[in-house]
Amino acid sequence: MKTGAKILIEGLQREGVETIFGYPGGVVLPIYDELYNSSLRHILVRHEQAAAHAADGFARASGRVGVCLATSGPGACNLVTGIATAYMDSVPIVALTGQVPTSLLGNDAFQESDITGITLPITKHNYLVKRTEDLGHIVREAFYISRTGRPGPVLIDLPKDVSTKEIEYEYPENEQVNLRGYQPTYRGHSRQIDKAVEMMMEAERPLFYVGGGVIASNASAELLRLAEMTGIPVTTTLMGIGAIPCDHPLNLGMLGMHGTRYANYAVTESDLLISVGVRFDDRVTGKLDTFAAQARIIHIDIDPAEIGKNKRVDVPIVGDSKTVLQEMRERIQKRKEYDRWLSLIRTWKEKYPMKYPRDGVLRPQFVIEQLSELLGGEGIIVSEVGQNQMWTAQYYCFRHPRTWITSGGLGTMGYGFPAAMGAHFARPDQVVFDIAGDGSFQMNIQELGTVSHYRIPVKVAILNNRFLGMVRQWQELFYDRRYSYTELPPVDFVKIANAYGIDGMRVEDCNDVRPALQAAIETDGPFIMDFRVEREENVFPMVPAGAAINEMIGGHTG
Amino acid sequence: MKPHTLTVLVENKPGVLSRVTGLFSRRGFNIESLAVGTCEETGMSRITIVCIGDDAQIEQVMKQTHKLIDVIKVSDITENDRVERELALIKVTAEPGSSRAEIMQIASIFRAQIIDVGSRTVVLSVAGDTEKIDALEKLLRQYGVKELVRTGKIALLRGAKTVKSAK
Numbered sequence: 265m266k267t268g269a270k271i272l273i274e275g276l277q278r279e280g281v282e283t284i285f286g287y288p289g290g291v292v293l294p295i296y297d298e299l300y301n302s303s304l305r306h307i308l309v310r311h312e313q314a315a316a317h318a319a320d321g322f323a324r325a326s327g328r329v330g331v332c333l334a335t336s337g338p339g340a341c342n343l344v345t346g347i348a349t350a351y352m353d354s355v356p357i358v359a360l361t362g363q364v365p366t367s368l369l370g371n372d373a374f375q376e377s378d379i380t381g382i383t384l385p386i387t388k389h390n391y392l393v394k395r396t397e398d399l400g401h402i403v404r405e406a407f408y409i410s411r412t413g414r415p416g417p418v419l420i421d422l423p424k425d426v427s428t429k430e431i432e433y434e435y436p437e438n439e440q441v442n443l444r445g446y447q448p449t450y451r452g453h454s455r456q457i458d459k460a461v462e463m464m465m466e467a468e469r470p471l472f473y474v475g476g477g478v479i480a481s482n483a484s485a486e487l488l489r490l491a492e493m494t495g496i497p498v499t500t501t502l503m504g505i506g507a508i509p510c511d512h513p514l515n516l517g518m519l520g521m522h523g524t525r526y527a528n529y530a531v532t533e534s535d536l537l538i539s540v541g542v543r544f545d546d547r548v549t550g551k552l553d554t555f556a557a558q559a560r561i562i563h564i565d566i567d568p569a570e571i572g573k574n575k576r577v578d579v580p581i582v583g584d585s586k587t588v589l590q591e592m593r594e595r596i597q598k599r600k601e602y603d604r605w606l607s608l609i610r611t612w613k614e615k616y617p618m619k620y621p622r623d624g625v626l627r628p629q630f631v632i633e634q635l636s637e638l639l640g641g642e643g644i645i646v647s648e649v650g651q652n653q654m655w656t657a658q659y660y661c662f663r664h665p666r667t668w669i670t671s672g673g674l675g676t677m678g679y680g681f682p683a684a685m686g687a688h689f690a691r692p693d694q695v696v697f698d699i700a701g702d703g704s705f706q707m708n709i710q711e712l713g714t715v716s717h718y719r720i721p722v723k724v725a726i727l728n729n730r731f732l733g734m735v736r737q738w739q740e741l742f743y744d745r746r747y748s749y750t751e752l753p754p755v756d757f758v759k760i761a762n763a764y765g766i767d768g769m770r771v772e773d774c775n776d777v778r779p780a781l782q783a784a785i786e787t788d789g790p791f792i793m794d795f796r797v798e799r800e801e802n803v804f805p806m807v808p809a810g811a812a813i814n815e816m817i818g819g820h821t822g
Numbered sequence: 823m824k825p826h827t828l829t830v831l832v833e834n835k836p837g838v839l840s841r842v843t844g845l846f847s848r849r850g851f852n853i854e855s856l857a858v859g860t861c862e863e864t865g866m867s868r869i870t871i872v873c874i875g876d877d878a879q880i881e882q883v884m885k886q887t888h889k890l891i892d893v894i895k896v897s898d899i900t901e902n903d904r905v906e907r908e909l910a911l912i913k914v915t916a917e918p919g920s921s922r923a924e925i926m927q928i929a930s931i932f933r934a935q936i937i938d939v940g941s942r943t944v945v946l947s948v949a950g951d952t953e954k955i956d957a958l959e960k961l962l963r964q965y966g967v968k969e970l971v972r973t974g975k976i977a978l979l980r981g982a983k984t985v986k987s988a989k
Binding site: 444 | 890
């Protein structure tokens with residue numbers, strides 16, 4: 265005989281889970297009791313939101329399903345932002361929540377919340393387990409749904425009596441999960457792939473526009489092969505960074521609102537946009553009708569609902585990026601030269617490089633550039649949300665997929681620090697940095713408790729400008745410098761870190777940046793750097809909201 | 823923008839209807855009519871939804887609906903040859919005397935059945951397509967409709983074809 269709690273823990277282990285992030289409470293006591301003797305490692309966070317972000321960071325860094333656990337009511341509700349973050353960026357996590365006993369369901373019982381109802385729009389699927397007998401296969405289904413097709417979060421709500429009840433149960437060894445309503449398409453349509461290849465041969469100014477789908481499908485190597493074989497340049501979305509090495513001659517960097525000028529010009533001038541694992545998000549396209557207006561569009565995505573959602577597409581290909589790119593490569597017979605196109609792009613690159621003033625003032629871009637040089641683009645870099653995120657995307661030279669971890673779709677401030685904890689458990693061999701702002705860091709600053717508790721070697725580089733910088737930037741540019749509620753009072757982050765038993769360093773001078781980063785890398789445990797940067801630095805270039813992406817402001821001078 | 827009749831085959835599980843309708847409202851689609859019940863296969867239910875939108879919008883909401891794990895198949899049968907029915911129960915004021923006789927006459931023209939007779943009211947049951955029920959309702963208004971309930975449209979493809987077999 266096994267309890268529901270035991271079946272759950274066994275199910276997690278069978279799915280290959282080693283680490284979970286959670287926070288105990290009343291109705292999950294039976295599960296915690298089972299964890300007490302289990303070989304699963306449980307990381308006790310300081311707020312459930314951090315558990316969800318940590319599971320998410322773990323998933324993005326490893327490509328495996330991340331798991332978080334919270335109690336009912338407030339515990340479950342605190343997961344919501346984390347689940348929504350994972351949903352928007354298609355990250356596979358399984359969230360486990362306790363629930364009041366089935367006899368009290370719907371009764372407004374103590375710490376009851378309808379978490380399956382609440383998370384309906386932000387999960388790929390969710391379950392309220394009513395019978396212990398169903399639990400085993402629900403766990404398997406949840407992991408299967410989470411990691412396959414377009415990945416995403418799945419929530420399992422576990423009433424207390426379902427966890428405590430004992431039943432006869434044997435894990436079904438060779439049973440396949442088969443859901444008639446869920447059959448993802450992995451192989452692209454053969455004729456459509458032929459058509460795409462034909463278009464690549466006809467085009468004069470083709471461009472790859474690649475996003476998070478390429479990272480999720482582990483298609484980066486395949487993309488690189490195809491790009492090199494055809495000589496077609498590549499621009500990546502925020503989520504696609506790392507799909508191609510930053511300094512690769514065919515890489516144009518990021519496109520969109522804070523993309524490079526040359527990437528945005530290339531999109532505008534291209535006659536064929538080969539879109540892979542992207543969703544034509546408004547932060548990428550700017551004004552939709554002028555986005556790639558001269559181009560025919562090929563769109564490869566595993567989610568048919570993304571194709572044609574925002575932009576009319578000429579060749580839709582539903583399938584897994586990796587498989588489709590591979591098939592495209594196999595069908596290409598000759599190499600076409602795009603010399604004029606590539607030389608035009610080179611001219612833009614030379615004329616409009618990414619620059620910022622190098623005048624001895626401590627600027628955030630400088631900090632990121634120094635870190636990039638020091639780590640040689642290696643390591644795992646996690647960011648918070650806002651200016652810190654955009655500068656990191658612009659100035660850190662990423663070389664590998666799954667080394668850049670950021671909340672793209674939802675834009676969740678406070679994501680980075682806990683996600684960095686998760687990334688460490690996924691890749692303990694890698695140094696993990698969280699590039700933060702002073703605003704974002706304070707949104708989950710309580711996790712200093714967790715990194716201190718387990719000595720998680722996360723290095724936090726706070727680009728401290730005492731502003732909610734991105735909002736301040738918009739106020740400066742579009743609201744007549746009326747800094748309404750965006751200024752923050754100074755905080756001594758080193759002192760706070762010290763209070764948690766964590767070392768830190770405050771940096772006010774350019775010359776001290778490198779030594780501080782070096783110290784962070786050399787410290788065994790966590791480390792906090794408080795970079796007192798130029799307060800009113802802006803992220804440039806920038807496409808104002810609603811403008812065409814080639815109508816950029818700033819960034820070409822200085 | 824025109825009404826589309828969508829047929830959604832779903833797993834017969836708790837919460838499925840709210841998953842489907844929640845998706846429609848969250849993506850900004852108004853449901854004109856909705857009917858749900860079991861179908862020929864055990865464990866499966868069939869939802870018939872009428873909603874208004876242009877072709878691109880309908881395509882998008884169908885794709886999003888199809889993504890729900892518990893949804894097995896979504897079809898737009900608006901352009902197909904099909905039979906449609908809706909059932910309405912209508913309680914009409916019918917004082918004994920001439921108006922009651924008139925109402926019974928109207929009922930017979932519309933092939934509606936009188937299924938309850940009270941001292942001052944009658945209840946009519948009528949099945950047909952939406953237009954027919956609309957027309958009957960309009961005619962009965964002059965006598966005083968005290969209560970009215972409609973099931974929402976249900977539809978089947980004509981001939982041997984089924985939504986499961988159709989591509």
